[in-house]
Amino acid sequence: MKILHTSDWHIGRTFHTHQTHDHLRVVLDALVDLVRERGVDVVAVAGDVFDSATPSADSYALLSGTLARLHATGARVVMTSGNHDSATRLGFQSEWAGLAGIHVVTGFDQYRTPITIDDEHGPVHFYGIPFLEPALVRHHYPDELLKTHEQVLGLAMRQVRADLAERGGRSVVLSHCFAAGVAASDVERDISAGGIDLVPAEVFDGPDYVALGHIHGRARIADRVRYSGAPLHYSFAEADKPRGAWLVELDASGLGAVEWVDLPVPRRLSVLTGDLAALAHDDDYAAFENDWVAAVLTDQVRPLDGMRTLQKRFPHCVALEHRPAVTETPEIATYADRVKHKSDPEIVAGFLEFVRNGVGLSDFERALVAEVLGATAAASA
Structure with missing residues (x-):
């Protein structure tokens, strides 16, 4: 079975006030082509499908169109909600979508009944764990201590392992969390009210593969535990991180080959450093004219209308910082x-x-x- 692991689509997110629907559509179209060309059986989307709990009509249209095109390839889809999503809105009419092989898992205990998909080697059980806020689920389990995300996911994974022991077969878990061993950038929203709530990797012991979401850069916690990252750049902090997805193969005994597959970058992100005159006129910067640009100006005195001047050459310049190349330390005195x-x-x-x-x-x-x-x-x- 071939599984494409992706996450953090963040449909509806803006980039420095610019809408990203058109760029994301390019990337998701390429993802659909990849599913068709590589014969992918299941697309696993590990949370943060939307960027907002109240998605716009355009965001719903982009999601619906993408899911329709994925369905046309013959692939199944298993999708969970993340901390940015409204579980209720994302899960609306999910029962009907499931009849078409589009499985949207948003209920707090829905993971206890896996989505089972068969291949020539037998069943593969997909346990989709939506984002579970401890404060919102602990009342369902009065006998459990559920104050942290680690404790909530620990309970969920114990239930998954118990169910799997009875069912037998191979298994895949989807989860949206901050697993220990990876670094966050400036765009991942904390997943608990008190700050980042790390989940140790050993919580996910058992399944053949764990498809994680929340971190926007690809990361490997272990061969069978990985982040795919977001398919689109949403911050200059992500500029050097590739965009793509993991193509995972399960053979008769469990995890087989895992391959990284690149997705297109509709517009590069570039951080340019220099004085205003050089950035505005030097040929060395011609290659960056169509990029998203964050400029660091090194002029000793902050130039007037620096952004306006830069945007004449770099129309997609969206950030500017003044960092003088030479400064003198003033004398300490009252x-x-x-x-x-x-x-x-x-x-x-x-x-x-x-x-x-x-x-x-x-x-x-x-x-x-x-x-x-x-x-x-x-x-x-």
């Missing part, structure tokens, strides 16, 4: 000490030097300050 026995021009010059990270006045600026102060003094005489 304000009274700094102005003691100083003239008005010296006080103004000292203030401007302080707020400009130690960069002093040019001859022109010094003459201009003297002229303004002179005119002010003459007017008040």
Whole structure:
């Protein structure tokens, strides 16, 4: 059996206020082509299908169209809800979708009855564990201590292993969590009210393969426990992380080959560093003109209209940081000490030097300050 492990589609997410539907559609179309070309039997989507608990009509249309095209390939789909999803909205009419082989698992205890799909070697049981917020599920299990995500998933996996022991056969678990051993970027929302709630990898002992979601970069916890990451870049912190999915094969005895398959990147992410004149005019930066750009300006003084100037060359420049290449450390002294026995021009010059990270006045600026102060003094005489 061939399984394509993907997650974190985040349909409806914006990138620096820009909508991403068109780019995500390109990637998901490529994913459908991949399923068809490689003869994938099951597509496993491990949570965060939508980016919001209240998806837009366009987001629903993108999901529905993608699922219809996946169904047309002959593949089955097993999909769970993540911490960004509304389990109720994502799971709406899931009973009907299941009749077409599109299995959407959002109920808090739905994982206890696996989705069983047969191949030539027998049954494969898919246990989809939706995101389970401890505060929202603990009342269902009054005899269990369920204060952390680790404890909730520990209970779920004990139930999965008990069920599997009775059923026999091979198994795949889908879970949306922050497993120990991977690093998060700036886009993964904490999955507990008190902060990041790590889940040890040994919680997932037992199944032949564990398809994880939540972390946006691909990661391997063990051969049989992996993150696929998001199919689209949603932050410059992810710029160097590949986009794709894991193609997992189960043979007669369990886990077989696991292959990483790349997906297209509709628009690259680039962080460009230099002074404004160089970024705006040098040929060295021509290759980045169609990228999403985050610019780091090294000019000693923050340029006026820097973003507007950059966007004339890089229309998709969406972030700007001023980081002077050369700074001087101001002398440590109280304000009274700094102005003691100083003239008005010296006080103004000292203030401007302080707020400009130690960069002093040019001859022109010094003459201009003297002229303004002179005119002010003459007017008040």
